[in-house]
Amino acid sequence: xxxxxxxxxxxxxxxxxxxxxxxxxxxxxxxxxxxxxxxxxxxxxxxxxxxxxxxxxxxxxxxxxxxxxxxxxxxxxxxxxxxxxxxxxxxxxxxxxxxxxxxxxxxxxxxxxxxxxxxxxxxxxxxxxxxxxxxxxxxxxxxxxxxxxxxxxxxxxxxxxxxxxxxxxxxxxxxxxxxxxxxxxxxxxxxxxxxxxxxxxxxxxxxxxxxxxxxxxxxxxxxxxxxxxxxxxxxxxxxxxxxxx
Amino acid sequence: xxxxxxxxxxxxxxxxxxxxxxxxxxxxxxxxxxxxxxxxxxxxxxxxxxxxxxxxxxxxxxxxxxxxxxxxxxxxxxxxxxxxxxxxxxxxxxxxxxxxxxxxxxxxxxxxxxxxxxxxxx
Numbered sequence: 001x002x003x004x005x006x007x008x009x010x011x012x013x014x015x016x017x018x019x020x021x022x023x024x025x026x027x028x029x030x031x032x033x034x035x036x037x038x039x040x041x042x043x044x045x046x047x048x049x050x051x052x053x054x055x056x057x058x059x060x061x062x063x064x065x066x067x068x069x070x071x072x073x074x075x076x077x078x079x080x081x082x083x084x085x086x087x088x089x090x091x092x093x094x095x096x097x098x099x100x101x102x103x104x105x106x107x108x109x110x111x112x113x114x115x116x117x118x119x120x121x122x123x124x125x126x127x128x129x130x131x132x133x134x135x136x137x138x139x140x141x142x143x144x145x146x147x148x149x150x151x152x153x154x155x156x157x158x159x160x161x162x163x164x165x166x167x168x169x170x171x172x173x174x175x176x177x178x179x180x181x182x183x184x185x186x187x188x189x190x191x192x193x194x195x196x197x198x199x200x201x202x203x204x205x206x207x208x209x210x211x212x213x214x215x216x217x218x219x220x221x222x223x224x225x226x227x228x229x230x231x232x233x234x235x236x237x238x239x240x241x242x243x244x245x
Numbered sequence: 246x247x248x249x250x251x252x253x254x255x256x257x258x259x260x261x262x263x264x265x266x267x268x269x270x271x272x273x274x275x276x277x278x279x280x281x282x283x284x285x286x287x288x289x290x291x292x293x294x295x296x297x298x299x300x301x302x303x304x305x306x307x308x309x310x311x312x313x314x315x316x317x318x319x320x321x322x323x324x325x326x327x328x329x330x331x332x333x334x335x336x337x338x339x340x341x342x343x344x345x346x347x348x349x350x351x352x353x354x355x356x357x358x359x360x361x362x363x364x365x366x367x
Contacts, residue, residue, distance in 0.1 A: 014270070026266055038309070039310075040309060040310025041308060041309075041311060043306040044306060044309065045305030087250060127305055128305070128306070129306070129307070134304070136301075136305060137354055138300060138301070162353075162354070164356060165352075165356035165358075167265070167319075167355075167356040167360040170355045170356070171354055172354030173353070174353075176259040182327075183307070187307055187309050
């Protein structure tokens with residue numbers, strides 16, 4: 001009985017690999033992508049951990065494409081004052097001794113141990129099973145404790161009424177919000193808006209993917225290129241890492 | 246004396262009843278309409294309960310594509326004229342909520358416009 005099962009399994013594997021070889025254009029290149037949207041009705045899985053690898057050597061200091069793409073995708077207006085909403089911002093760094101300049105996008109680092117979640121008194125701030133840190137605005141009372149707790153200053157408070165909503169990203173006055181890793185797009189099997197915009201602008205500075213998937217590009221890159229998490233000393237284990245800092 | 250009081254009270258109650266009956270039922274622009282996810286009678290009473298449960302599953306667990314969704318309510322019921330469920334006393338959500346004197350909180354944060362159009366106009 002067990003022999004028969006094994007034989008069937010072997011036959012199946014043989015046929016499956018032949019099928020995969022058939023749709024491959026060249027070694028390593030397939031006709032379609034294997035990363036698909038999660039089926040309807042299925043919850044986010046803790047087997048996945050979404051993250052980003054940002055290559056600061058590819059990030060252009062004059063370029064603001066990721067920021068404007070995020071604003072357009074998620075419906076937040078361009079920040080004009082320090083208290084305005086900013087889900088992502090461009091940061092310019094300069095090393096004083098050498099004058100070396102670095103440009104990078106800063107946003108929620110999607111920590112594995114998020115301090116914003118620890119301090120939230122209403123459980124509005126939470127980490128989804130797949131590592132995306134979010135604010136449940138149905139529960140947020142706008143106390144802004146999470147904004148104080150975040151070492152990356154990644155969160156913003158909505159001070160003004162929101163008049164023009166995007167259907168995929170509800171936003172409202174009196175709640176705290178931050179980068180969602182474009183959770184609505186990720187659930188559809190797409191890349192976050194900033195990643196797409198960066199690639200479109202020809203920089204390809206942001207690589208997005210599943211940090212737990214040994215076949216994903218980000219998994220391989222993080223293991224072959226020197227990268228660093230911001231303030232790794234805090235032990236928060238952010239999902240976002242940087243190259244060239 | 247008590248009898249008189251009772252009579253006055255009864256008369257007042259009748260007047261109240263009459264005024265209630267005189268308020269016309271809402272005339273709704275039902276948008277696309279058609280087959281709803283549940284029976285309309287059930288929906289009138291329970292629509293808020295269906296999406297309260299769904300919103301937590303979608304938000305916190307990432308379960309999408311379920312039977313009930315606020316975005317789908319808006320997609321079907323927004324006015325064919327301006328693609329919105331709010332705006333005047335004929336718009337689907339607004340009119341019924343005005344009739345029942347219940348404040349809608351959904352659209353403080355959620356879009357009240359049909360999805361495709363909302364994105365195309367940007």
